[in-house]
Amino acid sequence: xxxxxxxxxxYHGFFLVAFKRAEDGKIRTFELSDRSTINRDVLRSILKQNxxxxxxxxxxxxxLIWYYLEGADNAALKLASDRxxxxxxxxxxxxxxxxxxxxxxxxxxxxxxxxxxxxSLKTLNGRLHGPRMQDLPIAPDARLTHADMDLLTSYCIxxxxxxxxxxxxxAEPLALREALSKEYRQNFMSKSDSQxxxxxVKRRVEDMTKEKVQRVETPAGTSFRYKVPxxxxxxxxxxxxxxxxxxxxxxFVQDNGKVxxxxxxxxxxxxxxxxxxxxxxxxxxxxxxxxxxxSDEDNLLIDWDVLSFYPAIILxxxxxxxxxxxEFLEIYSRIRDERIAAKEQSSDKTxxxxxxLVAKTKAEGxxxxxxxxxxxxxxxxxxxxxxxxxxxxTLTGQLSILMLIERAEAAGIPCVSANTDxxxxxxxxxxxxxxNRITKQWETETGFVLESTPYKALYxxxxxxxxxxxxxxxxxxxxxxxxxxxDDDMRGQLMKNPNAVVxxxxxxxxxxxxxxxxxYIRQCSDVRDFVTVxxxxxxxxxxxxxxxKVVRYYxxxxxxxxxxxxxxxxxxxxxxxxxxxxCRPLMELPEGNALPPDIDYAxxxxxxxxxxxxxxxxxxxxxxxxxxxxxxxxxxxxxxAV
Numbered sequence: 001x002x003x004x005x006x007x008x009x010x011y012h013g014f015f016l017v018a019f020k021r022a023e024d025g026k027i028r029t030f031e032l033s034d035r036s037t038i039n040r041d042v043l044r045s046i047l048k049q050n051x052x053x054x055x056x057x058x059x060x061x062x063x064l065i066w067y068y069l070e071g072a073d074n075a076a077l078k079l080a081s082d083r084x085x086x087x088x089x090x091x092x093x094x095x096x097x098x099x100x101x102x103x104x105x106x107x108x109x110x111x112x113x114x115x116x117x118x119x120s121l122k123t124l125n126g127r128l129h130g131p132r133m134q135d136l137p138i139a140p141d142a143r144l145t146h147a148d149m150d151l152l153t154s155y156c157i158x159x160x161x162x163x164x165x166x167x168x169x170x171a172e173p174l175a176l177r178e179a180l181s182k183e184y185r186q187n188f189m190s191k192s193d194s195q196x197x198x199x200x201v202k203r204r205v206e207d208m209t210k211e212k213v214q215r216v217e218t219p220a221g222t223s224f225r226y227k228v229p230x231x232x233x234x235x236x237x238x239x240x241x242x243x244x245x246x247x248x249x250x251x252f253v254q255d256n257g258k259v260x261x262x263x264x265x266x267x268x269x270x271x272x273x274x275x276x277x278x279x280x281x282x283x284x285x286x287x288x289x290x291x292x293x294x295s296d297e298d299n300l301l302i303d304w305d306v307l308s309f310y311p312a313i314i315l316x317x318x319x320x321x322x323x324x325x326x327e328f329l330e331i332y333s334r335i336r337d338e339r340i341a342a343k344e345q346s347s348d349k350t351x352x353x354x355x356x357l358v359a360k361t362k363a364e365g366x367x368x369x370x371x372x373x374x375x376x377x378x379x380x381x382x383x384x385x386x387x388x389x390x391x392x393x394t395l396t397g398q399l400s401i402l403m404l405i406e407r408a409e410a411a412g413i414p415c416v417s418a419n420t421d422x423x424x425x426x427x428x429x430x431x432x433x434x435x436n437r438i439t440k441q442w443e444t445e446t447g448f449v450l451e452s453t454p455y456k457a458l459y460x461x462x463x464x465x466x467x468x469x470x471x472x473x474x475x476x477x478x479x480x481x482x483x484x485x486x487d488d489d490m491r492g493q494l495m496k497n498p499n500a501v502v503x504x505x506x507x508x509x510x511x512x513x514x515x516x517x518x519x520y521i522r523q524c525s526d527v528r529d530f531v532t533v534x535x536x537x538x539x540x541x542x543x544x545x546x547x548x549k550v551v552r553y554y555x556x557x558x559x560x561x562x563x564x565x566x567x568x569x570x571x572x573x574x575x576x577x578x579x580x581x582x583c584r585p586l587m588e589l590p591e592g593n594a595l596p597p598d599i600d601y602a603x604x605x606x607x608x609x610x611x612x613x614x615x616x617x618x619x620x621x622x623x624x625x626x627x628x629x630x631x632x633x634x635x636x637x638x639x640x641a642v
Contacts, residue, residue, distance in 0.1 A: 012078050012141070013034060014152070018160055116495050135539070176368070196368050216321075239272075290613065299427065301455035303452065303468070305452075315332060413438075455469060481504040506605075521605055532554070562577040
């Protein structure tokens with residue numbers, strides 16, 4: 001059995017099925033047109049005797065292929081394609097729509113296992129730096145010439161390459177799904193993390209109760225109140241008032257199953273010490289920007305993160321999805337304990353490599369189950385739907401962090417940054433024992449567990465975009481200044497479009513090693529570090545040439561702006577795609593990822609200098625001035641402006 005990447009194209013008078021064998025890259029195509037026919041027996045045999053890998057294949061590719069195998073001709077296939085696309089048909093609806101029954105195949109659809117539910121294959125190909133980015137070259141309703149058919153075949157093969165690239169990128173998540181599928185005797189290969197968590201918890205509750213779990217309806221208009229944990233106590237008047245108002249607030253379920261956010265909470269902010277915090281259903285966060293803070297002889301920066309925060313809140317709340325009953329809490333607790341044990345076993349050097357690998361797989365499987373449950377609490381289509389529990393988790397998390405901040409501030413230990421599951425204190429060194437006492441007491445009262453990381457410096461554009469220098473000199477990056485490819489973070493790479501990362505890399509090199517911005521940028525030789533990928537609604541053009549809806553570009557000395565293809569409805573003007581002035585599209589990467597000769601180094605240097613201002617290393621002056629001089633202090637382990 002081989003692994004075959006599969007993609008199809010469906011037009012008037014043209015149906016193409018293409019395969020790429022993952023083991024050796026061999027391509028095979030089947031075309032139904034006025035110049036070719038498809039042997040149904042051969043195609044059916046290929047599908048049944050190999051593992052098939054698609055992107056969105058459960059909804060589109062496999063149903064249409066099987067529709068053809070059941071006797072459909074080109075006209076019927078084109079009509080079926082339009083009905084699926086225009087009707088936004090889901091995979092569980094498509095068999096009934098077409099009047100077919102697809103047999104059980106060894107088929108992996110990558111659209112759910114990849115971590116970004118809204119990303120297209122074109123976008124993911126750009127994030128993975130696919131050599132060639134290409135949009136559909138011919139309008140879907142066109143009548144094709146033979147030359148058009150050849151062009152579409154080439155386009156389809158490029159999509160095969162993109163799907164293959166994504167398949168390779170998901171090697172670890174798919175291996176984990178394979179292991180979980182064997183353990184639970186269910187097929188998880190085409191499931192998202194949250195879908196897997198839902199199915200496993202449901203299965204384990206059914207095994208415990210010996211009863212079938214059924215989804216329980218929660219009608220629109222249902223109301224409930226937030227259940228305040230018994231440990232939750234504040235000292236300041238403002239926080240006491242916040243807690244009291246939350247306790248008396250009615251939360252309502254809307255028609256779409258979401259919880260209506262009270263107006264007073266949607267814009268709520270409060271100040272503790274000198275820091276302002278925003279709260280709400282979306283999460284807690286401090287509101288700092290353009291700021292750098294440092295450890296020094298008198299103060300130490302310490303980042304405190306809550307381990308497995310949401311699972312701990314779920315178990316501590318005593319609440320459970322109505323469809324699963326109280327048995328849910330027992331099962332969920334077992335999953336957490338199993339994961340903790342597996343994590344300990346995976347790091348036990350006395351165990352064999354095989355046993356540690358098995359334990360690591362179990363630990364990752366436990367993580368999927370724990371986090372997947374939270375992902376389904378707000379979905380009215382899930383058996384895990386529990387809006388009251390979702391509110392309890394999000395509000396309890398925020399209030400608990402605020403309780404920790406309040407106690408530290410009262411002890412003269414300022415908080416410099418906070419978000420949903422963590423806080424950074426700038427603690428006077430003579431009060432570190434006091435901070436440790438406060439955190440231990442907080443852990444005892446809440447049942448949560450904190451993990452601390454000392455920082456040498458923290459440069460923040462915002463609470464979710466920062467560069468932190470750890471005590472060992474390593475750098476933690478988050479938000480727009482992150483570079484997932486450099487950090488070997490495949491999940492992060494699939495979640496985020498490349499954005500001229502050479503600029504943020506240069507800033508990190510300056511901060512961590514004292515390397516001058518210009519030196520770093522001019523010495524970089526990989527074009528992938530210079531490109532930006534953008535999604536353009538309706539498509540984009542450059543110098544009159546249509547590029548597509550996903551565009552890759554770099555800033556060039558002889559560049560021009562990229563424009564939206566669709567003009568403004570009233571003015572008729574073509575809007576410029578943001579930050580594309582003086583750029584050049586790079587829809588095909590040069591061989592060896594070499595740099596084009598017209599890279600605009602001055603623009604990249606300027607953008608890096610802007611990041612320095614964004615993260616507070618340099619003050620943003622009211623008018624244009626030369627940047628200050630930077631010095632690297634080997635003792636401190638980071639650079640600073642002088």
